[in-house]
Amino acid sequence: MSISFAVITIGVLAVIFGLILGYASIRFHVEGDxxxxxxxxxxxxxxxxxxxxxxxxxxxxxxxxxxxxxxxxxxxxxxxxxxxxxxxxxxxxxxxxxxxEDSKKVAFIREDECIGCTKCIQACPVDAILGAAKHMHTVITDECTGCDLCVDPCPVDCIDMVPLVQTTSTWNWDFSASPKGDIPIKMVS
The missing domain is CATH 1.10.15 (3-methyladenine DNA Glycosylase II; Chain A, domain 3)
Structure with a gap:
């Protein structure tokens, strides 16, 4: 009987606290600008x-x-x-x-020089670098934003910022100038 009483008491407390939190989230909701x-x-x-x-x-x-x-x-x-x-x-x-302002650049790790320290991985704000401790690292160029934050932490200076080569997969239409947004107007570099 004492176990079932404890389970029921915990269940009732969970419902009460859930209702309080639900009310608080609605009552104290802050709209963003x-x-x-x-x-x-x-x-x-x-x-x-x-x-x-x-x-x-x-x-x-x-x-x-x-x-x-x-x-x-x-x-x-x-x-x-x-x-x-x-x-x-x-x-x-x-x-x-x-x-x-310059052309779009991405990080490139010279993998034969990489010591696997993970400092570049920690510095990357968009998780575009793959690797593990004491193993070589590499950059996912499609994810790299070219922020250059991974270059300075590298103790062996094996990261270069290279221009992104314009290919059919990296070229984009700019739809912002179109009145309906469906007619390509110009290329974004």
Missing amino acids: PLVDQIDEILPQTQCGQCGYPGCKPYAEAIANGDDINKCPPGGESTIKKLADLMGVEAKPLDAAHGE
């Missing part, structure tokens, strides 16, 4: 930190709070123009203090 979400969609999602923020979402929040829109080298001039249109401000040139 839709402007931050729109800005975050425009940013390139490289999570590289070149803007001075730890990722694209914190930079989007800073822009919504009045920070400059020209601190994103991976996004370049096209991102600055889209942000200027959204925010209703004048587009400024890319801030050189945060880097230069």
